[in-house]
Amino acid sequence: MKNDQIAECFELLADLLEIQGANAFRVRAYRNAARTISSTAESISDFSTQGGDLTEFAGIGRDLAKQIQEIVSTGQHAQLEELKKQVPSGVLDMLRIPGVGPKKVAVFFNELHLTSLDELRAAAEAGVIARQKGFGKKTEEAILKNIQMATEASARISIAEARAAADGIVEDLLKLDGVKQASAAGSCRRRKETCGDLDILVSCDDSDVPMNALAAHPFVSEVLQQGDTKQRVRLKSGVELDLRVVPEESFGAALQYFTGSKEHNVVVRGLAKDLGLKVNEYGVFRGDQQIAGRTEQDVYAALGLPCFPPELRENRHEFALAAAGPLPKLVTLEDIQGDLHMHTTASDGMGTIAEMAEAAKARGLKYIAITDHSKRVSMANGLDASRLRQHWKEIEKVRESISGIEILCGIECDILEDATMDLPDDVLAEADWVIAVLHYGLKQPREQIMKRLMCAVTNPHVDIIGHPTGRLVGRREGADLNIVELLKAAADHRVMMEINAHPKRLDLDDIHAALAKEMGIPIVISTDSHTVNGFDVLTFGVDQARRAGLTCSDVANTRSLKDFRSLLK
């Protein structure tokens, strides 16, 4: 049983209890537990089966520990099954309609006996909704307008799309007369791998200036909401964006507040309360007096806290880190000296060896590894032993003709479904750099997946596991693997782990990368470039590493090539 499956049970329970009017804090307890479980790297199921004390996890007490044991041992949750019988799934779908929450859904279900989005639509069209107490014509119209959005899965966008939109709009807002400061906030600023919506913060004396500009912005399709300080718009891409306008003396407090995460802010406010202070988006207050708010630094300093990098603000380890001393200095894009995963025209890349090397050099990289596919990946024109050896000779020629950048002869070698390597050991032994990867058979059972990964980790020539889980963000789950076991073996056999920087992969994810760091495994951030522009994605890999709390010393390719080589086995 995967952690996400257990978390899903609790999320569902929370939704169902909410519709039934359960105590809001009880509902929150289920959501908190779901969040803890899905952000834990080790298998909760294994931990429970092996007799571990589940109450060690934050937000899980005696009762929820018992519920987890029930889910793990029986594969289901009796109370959840009971609630599901009482509340049809169509009722839960109603929660996805923007502007409709548990209270309204409760009215639809309990009083109007509506059990699906179709029935709700019919009721709204017949004018039944507007006649309910507390409802009116506008609510009914909003439901009809928004119900379509609930029918379509509300897709989150990748961090790459989010940054392109948010950074572009921020840049344009900064050009306006009267706009003093502007910044992206929210999950985009925290560099989460996907964003559900976008947040932008502006300081300006006249809120009409940025609001009118945003309403007319080429990215924007419609204005959904507009007040004195807050405007909500829908972008042409379908994503919604919140704009907040605050005075200059509150910009830092608002930036802190709207960057979140919600969980981080709950702790910040709790700490403020302990100090007899109040924190809101306008500042830190002692009584009615504002004592901080102009910058984020001021806000955190007023609470005795360091200014956390946004990537760490998830209430995972940041408060413990701050308590232990100065925050670690997280790795930055500028720290990266080499890129060790890329393709050329020899397999499925679009650039030649020389073109890729020149492009990397132009970006200030000091060394690269050319790592084309092995033969199993036939649709990508993967290389067999003889073509690979020929390819390496070509690389050596380019190496001699280009100065200012070192080029390693590498290979991205598939780990086959039968737990053998796609190329013989004597070939791998000749490589400067061997990335082992799973491409096929990702749905094999955990035992076989682990057997394959162990085959790679224990191979004396394998240097690193590339995109270890094989997941595609929002599109495909990774292979069912025991990450703790894999990382232990990697540490024992001096095999590194990749953070694949492509925004569709970002694999390892932040949680797994943090665990790898904890185990002392060197991590390499690689672009997996297939074109000369492919290096652009490096920034997303660095973001993911920062979310994992990684510093320069954790990331092997921040080192010079000489120092990097000393890490190889």
Add this chain to the structure above:
DNA sequence: GCCGTTTTCGGCCCGACTGTTTTCAGTCG
């Protein structure tokens, strides 16, 4: 339902916007 050195009960972050009210509830972030 969780949590705890102002503890085993009584808290649990806080404000903006909208719609339906005429002072507030629901939703959202």
